[in-house]
Amino acid sequence: MKKVVSRLKGLAQTLKKPNLIKKSNAKNSTKKTSKQTSRRGLSFLAIVIILIFLVEFSFALSIYAFKSTDNITKSVAKAIPYPAVFAASGVSTVNDFWAEKEYIEHFYNSTKQTDYSEEDLVKQILKQEAENVIIKKEAITYKKSVSKEEIEESMAQIYEGNGGEEEVEKALQDLYGLSVDEFKNLVEIQLLRDKINKEVIARVVARHILIRVEEGASEEVVNEAKTRITGYLTEIKNGLSFDEAANKYSEDVGSNQNGGLLESFARGDMVEEFEKVAFSSAIGDISEPFQTSFGWHILKVEEKTGYVEESFDNWIDELMAKNMVIYLFKG
Structure with missing residues (x-):
């Protein structure tokens, strides 16, 4: 069971x-x-x-x-972001191109300018966009930037010099079809270009004394001018300050009342002979007399800044070549 x-x-x-x-x-x-x-x-x-x-x-x-x-x-x-311009350092978009073209054409239309080439305008804008891409990349490399405060300061200067904020806003809209914010974007890239030009490109601040010699002057006149400036150099070596000598002797009316002081300059800004002496001299050095197409000079280097021993335009052109810029959009 x-x-x-x-x-x-x-x-x-x-x-x-x-x-x-x-x-x-x-x-x-x-x-x-x-x-x-x-x-x-x-x-x-x-x-x-x-x-x-x-x-x-x-x-x-x-x-x-x-x-x-x-x-x-x-x-x-x-x-x-459809690309208009491609470079190894970045991209500019079709929208960027259209925005720039629109405000330029708006200006031409509002001022009744018709004698411009559409093809040339497109090329100019595309080149500008390529440069902007490269400048932004170089700004990162050299740690340069534009602050909001700098933009607002620049805008304040624009307002002050053009009848006030309302007048500027009206002009921007009427002439360019731009809002203030859109205009600030343009101001920002321009300030960045200026900052790189002033702080990255090698520049010299110098004082100089000029004894003018007209082109085609006789050898006697040329030698007499050289003798005079050599004598001034001797006075400086014997204790006369350079700026006092410039005030007293220099024939450059643009600088003689300021001790011969020139605004900072980069390569390409001055005649070749002047540039060569200025960039090869150390800070504090006083040159021997040298001749340019303007006459005889002596100079004293006061300050040197920057890193790139090129003019701004030449430097940008070299960077454009190195970055293999490709224009994908033809406008």
């Missing part, structure tokens, strides 16, 4: 096993449903990505191939 009961219990346990199998099948079914849902989600995402790509591509084709400038295309270009 015990054996029969034992067998019946075993049979009962065996009969229960199909329920476990059903539960296992339910779990597998749930997993399959989850995988199917995941696959559907991925498929939907792929479709969305493809649609976005197609939309971007269609507008890119419209911009680059057909040069469309309708409002919808411009709105898309504000959201998507």
Whole structure:
């Protein structure tokens, strides 16, 4: 009897096993449903990505191939940074190009100027945009920046010199179609250019004494001028201060009343002979007499600043070549 009961219990346990199998099948079914849902989600995402790509591509084709400038295309270009100029140091966008072209054309139209070349204007703007990309990169390299305070100070000077804030705002809108904030962006990049020109480009501050000699003067006149300036140099070596000598003897009316002091200058700003002496002299040095097309000079170097021994324009041109600038957009 015990054996029969034992067998019946075993049979009962065996009969229960199909329920476990059903539960296992339910779990597998749930997993399959989850995988199917995941696959559907991925498929939907792929479709969305493809649609976005197609939309971007269609507008890119419209911009680059057909040069469309309708409002919808411009709105898309504000959201998507389609490149106009590519350089190793960065990118300038189609929207940047359009913004600059619009305010220049607005100025031409408001001032009734029609004698400009559309092709030349496009080239000029693209070159300007390429330079801006490079300047921003070099500003990072040399740790130069423009603060909000500097921008506001510059704006205050503009307001003061042009009839006040309201007058400037009106002129910006009427002449250029620009808001104040848009104009501030232009002020910022100009201030950055100026700062790099003054602080990165090598510059010299010097005093000089000039004895003028007219071009084509006789040898006798040339030698007489040289004798005079040599005598002034002797006086300086014997104790006369350079600025006093400049006040007393220099024939450069632009600087003689200021001790012969010149504004800082970079390479390319002065005639070649003057530049050569100034940049090869150490701070505090007083040169020997030298001749330029203006006459005979002696100079004293007061200060040297900057790092790049190039004119600003030449330096930018070299950087443009090194950065392999590519114009992707033709306007």
